[in-house]
Every structure is written in C-alpha cells, then in structure tokens.
Amino acid sequence: MSPRSADSRCNDFEREGLLRMEQGLEPSAHERGCPECQAARTSYLALRESVRHVGEGGHPKLGWQSRVLAKTRDAERSRRWIPGLFAGGAVLTLAGLVAIGVVPSKESAREESLELNVLSTPTQVRGEGASPGSTVEWVLRGPPGPTRSLRLYRDDRTFVVACPGDTPCSLKDGELRLRATIETPGTYRALWLSSELPLPSQGLDADVARAKTQGLRFGLSEPLHVH
C-alpha cells in the first residue's frame, strides 16, 4: 500500500466516513486503522456539537406569546366574517342601510376600541413614542353592559397599574380612561379585558392566556416606547 498524505486520508473520511457517521454506521475498517480519519471524526463531532449551540443568545421578544394569542383571536374573527362577506347581497344591503343611518350599526357598537394618546412630552421625542415625564392616556370605549378593566404593563412583564381601581383611572359615559405621567423608561402596553370577576394580574402573557382560557373578550394596545 503506497503512503498517502494526511490530507488524502482526511478526504477519505469526508467522502465516506462522514456519510457513514450520518447513517449511524460503525467506522469502517480503514477508519479504525487511520489516526487522521479518527482525528477528523473527532473534529466533525465537535463541529456538530457547536451547531447544536448556535443562536443560543437569541430569544423572542418578551410578550410574544400574548401577541400570538391575540392574533389568533383576530384571525378567527376575520375567518368568521369572510363567509358572511361572500354571502353577498344581504351584507351589502345592510351595510348600505347602516351607512345612511337607517339601521344602527350593532357591530360597531359591539366592538371595544382602545385608544392611546400622548398628551404632552417634556422633551422632543424622535419618531413615535414619548419621553419620561410624558402624560399619556389610554381610553377604552365600548358598549354599555359588560364589566371592563384595563391593565398597563411595562416591557410586557411588569404590571404597572389597573383600571378601575387605581388612582389614575376614571369611568365616564362608558369610557374607561387611564391618564398618567410616565417616569420610567420602557415599552408600555395596555390590555383590556371584559370580565365580571376581578382577575389578579400575573403578567401580560399569563393574563392573556387566562383570558383566552376563560373565553373573555380582550385586546391589546399598540406599544408605547418611552425613552
């Protein structure tokens, strides 16, 4: 047998040994007698192990589960609407009657809406958002009847305040209003819930999950970045 370079022996491993490794087969007789091939195997095993850990520093943003759950609800609502829209004339006719005010829009009256307003900022903020010291309000509107509450979270995990109940809340003409001056930087997001029973907060993800489990109506505000 003619002597071969370490490179060619390593190439042997790359041609055959790697595939055998992936097929879960034992090393060949050649590999068992070839220190270079064994070294190559060890090196590839280390490479495979490195790939196992790749990207370990990356995590989804906080509150992502809540956002998915909220979107599933929106998607289901849309899907329920689509057949109705394709049902044709009846819907169009009704929409026309609503438009000219003959029939009150029960759907629009049934929908809650959550509005976010930055009322004042002490310093100019580049782009969207607010700065510490800004006065902000969230206004929840909806039909009379159901008991609604509003919860504010910072960075999707820290529960900040709940309405009704805490100081910065007011309820007038069916509008639940949370107005506050925000001092701590972070990303703020409000969650509204329609529930007859008080629900202690366990954090945004847990609160949304519980709302879905209990079949409650709920919604999330757009995030407000305070920086």
Place this chain on the structure above:
Amino acid sequence: MTSAVLPGRASSHSPHVPPPDDESEVLALVAAGDRDGALRRLMDVHGEALYRFCSQMVGDQVPVDDLHQTIFLDAHRDLRRFSGRSSVKAWLYAIARHRCLDALKGRRRWLRRFQLGTVLPEVHSDVASPEEQLVARSGRVGLERCLGELAVQSRMAVLLRFQQELEYPEMAALSGEKAATLQMRVARALPVLRQCLERGGEAR
C-alpha cells in the same frame, strides 16, 4: 381629570420555565378541542428553539419575530387537522420549514424587483469592538456566518439535524425527501462548513 405619576410598581412575574416536552398532552388538548391550550403548550415547549432555528435560517434578511409568530399562528389554524402521523415537533417544523422558505423566496423576489445591481456586501468595520472580538473568539459569529453561506436546503438540513436534534426519518417526513438524500446533504455540507471556518468565517 388629573393625571397620576406612575410609580413603576414592581411586581414582575417570574420568567417562563419551559415545561418538559409532552406531545401526548398537546394531542389530548387537540382531541378535547382546546386549540388555545395546545398552542400555549407548543409555544412553551418549542418557542425558544424554533426562534433559534428561524434566526439561523433567514439571518437578518427577514424580520424573525414576525416569521416566528406566523408559524405559531399557522399551527393554531391547522391544529384541528393534525392527524398525528408524525410527531408534533416534526409537524411544527414542517410549518416552520415552509414559512422560512417562503420568506427567503419573497426576499429574493423583492431584491430582484427593487435592486438594480447585485446585492452589495455588508461593510464590516476593520476595527471590531471588544464585544465583537470576544464573540468572534468564541467562534460563534464565524459559525453563524458560515451556516449562512450554505445553500438554503443544506443549511436547513444541518440545523434540523444538529441544532434541533431531529432524526433523519422525522426530517424526511417533514420535508418530503428521502432520509438517504438528507444524510448525503448533511455529509456534504459539513466539510463546506469546516472549510469556511478555517478561512475565519469569510465567504469564498
């Protein structure tokens, strides 16, 4: 109405501790018609790993957070049709595979349509920050860059096999390819990866 100053009440909840992977629980929830519960379980068990997979698959070409959430939305929609022929994990990664490939295709289409010339390479500063140097020394950046240099199908096979630790039969089921083809693809991709790392993670 006067506004109140928010004190920043500190009552953060503890971070999620992923529960053990329990496919039978997901199946039981689906059978009971509790798709939301099944989705929550899937997100708890697979959310982080799937995010890592998507990040490596699409790199910085596509917003990973949107892609990641879309995969779980698709899963929620399709859970009622899940037949149990494959493992839940393989089924979920089949959705992820389609979504990643679609996102990359969409990105390529966009580049073809809106960019006149070829894509300019990213400009890297000659002087790396201390943090970059530290990370580069650990080899992670090089490995991630080299994974990005692999052909899409090879990258996917390598990630599914080693990062996500799927077995070849599961990979075959989720991709519709033969296990032998995937084994060959991985065996051919590893030397390319090694050579790239030996060049310091730079593209050829």
